[in-house]
Amino acid sequence: MIMRLFSKPSPKTFSLLSIGQRGVGKTVFLAGSYAELQGDDRSDHPQSSWFECQDSEVQSNLDKILYHVQQTGLYPPATIKITNFNFSLKHHALRGIKTLCNFRWWDIPGESCNLRNPDFQELVLNSHGCCVFINAQALVHDSDYAHTLEDIFNQVIAIASLIGQHRLNYAFALILTKCDALASGPATQLQLEQNLQPLTMRLDALNANYKYFYSAIPIVSISGTSMLNARGAADPLLWLLSELNKHHRFQPDRTLASSLTQTVFAPPLFPPHVQRSLLTLTLITLGLLGVVMLFLFAIGYSITNPIQVPSQEQPSRL
Ligand SMILES: Nc1nc2c(ncn2[C@@H]2O[C@H](COP(=O)(O)OP(=O)(O)O)[C@@H](O)[C@H]2O)c(=O)[nH]1
Numbered sequence: 431m432i433m434r435l436f437s438k439p440s441p442k443t444f445s446l447l448s449i450g451q452r453g454v455g456k457t458v459f460l461a462g463s464y465a466e467l468q469g470d471d472r473s474d475h476p477q478s479s480w481f482e483c484q485d486s487e488v489q490s491n492l493d494k495i496l497y498h499v500q501q502t503g504l505y506p507p508a509t510i511k512i513t514n515f516n517f518s519l520k521h522h523a524l525r526g527i528k529t530l531c532n533f534r535w536w537d538i539p540g541e542s543c544n545l546r547n548p549d550f551q552e553l554v555l556n557s558h559g560c561c562v563f564i565n566a567q568a569l570v571h572d573s574d575y576a577h578t579l580e581d582i583f584n585q586v587i588a589i590a591s592l593i594g595q596h597r598l599n600y601a602f603a604l605i606l607t608k609c610d611a612l613a614s615g616p617a618t619q620l621q622l623e624q625n626l627q628p629l630t631m632r633l634d635a636l637n638a639n640y641k642y643f644y645s646a647i648p649i650v651s652i653s654g655t656s657m658l659n660a661r662g663a664a665d666p667l668l669w670l671l672s673e674l675n676k677h678h679r680f681q682p683d684r685t686l687a688s689s690l691t692q693t694v695f696a697p698p699l700f701p702p703h704v705q706r707s708l709l710t711l712t713l714i715t716l717g718l719l720g721v722v723m724l725f726l727f728a729i730g731y732s733i734t735n736p737i738q739v740p741s742q743e744q745p746s747r748l
Pocket residue numbers: 450451452453454455456457458459505506507508607608609610611645646647648
C-alpha cells in the first residue's frame with residue numbers, strides 16, 4: 431500500500447473529514463495511528479513511513495496523550511482535544527526522506543455533522559475523503575445504538591450521492607472502533623456486518639468507494655510501561671490516502687466545491703434564446719455542409735471515373 435503512494439514530485443494535500451459521535455474513539459484512533467507509524471523507542475527498526483505533524487500545538491497534544499497513557503495506563507481524558515490536524519506522510523526513500531502527501535484532518539463532533547449546518551457543508555464541499563466512526567462494541571451489545579447512528583448514516587449517504595452525481599473520486603473509511611472489547615471470531619464479524627447493512631447497502635447502490643476496518647487499540651503494559659497497542663491502527667488512513675493519491679495523481683484538484691461551482695453557479699455562455707438560435711444555425715450549417723459534401727463527392731467521382739462513352743470496337747490485334 432505504501433509503495434503505491436509515492437512516485438510523485440509534488441505532494442498533494444488532501445482534506446479528510448472525520449464523522450462520529452463523542453466518545454466513539456476518534457482521538458484514540460488518531461493517537462494510535464500516529465503512535466503506530468512513529469514506532470516505539472525500543473524498536474531497532476524505525477518505521478519506513480510516518481506522520482509528521484505540521485502544527486506545534488497539535489504535536490504537543492499528541493505527545494500529551496501518549497505520555498498520559500504511559501504514566502497512568504488509562505485512555506486520555508476527553509479534555510485533550512485534537513480538532514484540526516495537519517499532517518504530512520513521510521517516507522524513507524532511496525534518495526532521502528520524501529513527502530508522499532499532506533493531509534488535513536477535521537474532527538467534527540457528531541451533533542455538528544448535519545448538512546444543514548453551514549460550517550459542516552463547507553467542510554464537506556472541500557473534502558476528499560471521509561472517516562466514519564462507529565462504535566463496534568455498542569453496535570453488537572446495545573440495541574438502541576443503531577437508532578442513534580441513523581442520522582450519521584443519512585449524512586454519509588447524502589455526501590455519497592452528491593459525490594456520485596459529480597463523479598468525484600472520494601473514499602470512505604468505515605472505522606469500527608473498540609473491537610478489542612468484543613469476542614473475536616466470525617460470529618461477531620457477521621453480526622457487525624449485518625448491523626452495518628443499512629449503511630453499506632446504500633453505499634453499494636451508489637457505487638461509493640468504501641472499505642471497513644476493525645480498529646482495536648487496547649492499552650497494554652510491557653515491563654511496567656503502558657502504551658497504546660496500535661498494531662494496524664494506521665491502516666484506514668493509509669488506505670484513504672493511497673486511494674486518493676491513486677485517483678488524484680494525474681488530475682487537477684477536484685472537490686464537491688469546485689464541481690458545484692462549475693455546474694450550478696457557472697453562468698451559461700449565452701442566454702437561452704441565443705442558445706436555441708445557435709443550435710438551429712448549427713443544424714442548418716451541418717445540413718448545408720452535408721449537401722456541399724455530397725455535391726463535391728459527385729463531382730470528384732465524375733472526374734476520377736469519367737462516364738464511359740461506348741467506343742467503337744477496335745479490331746483486335748492477334
Ligand atoms: N477498548 C477500547 N476502548 C477504546 C478504544 N478507543 C476508544 N476507547 C474508549 O473510548 C473512550 C473515548 O475515546 P475518544 O477517542 O476520546 O473519543 P472521541 O470523543 O471520539 O475523541 C476512551 O476514553 C476509551 O475509554 C479502543 O480501541 N479500545
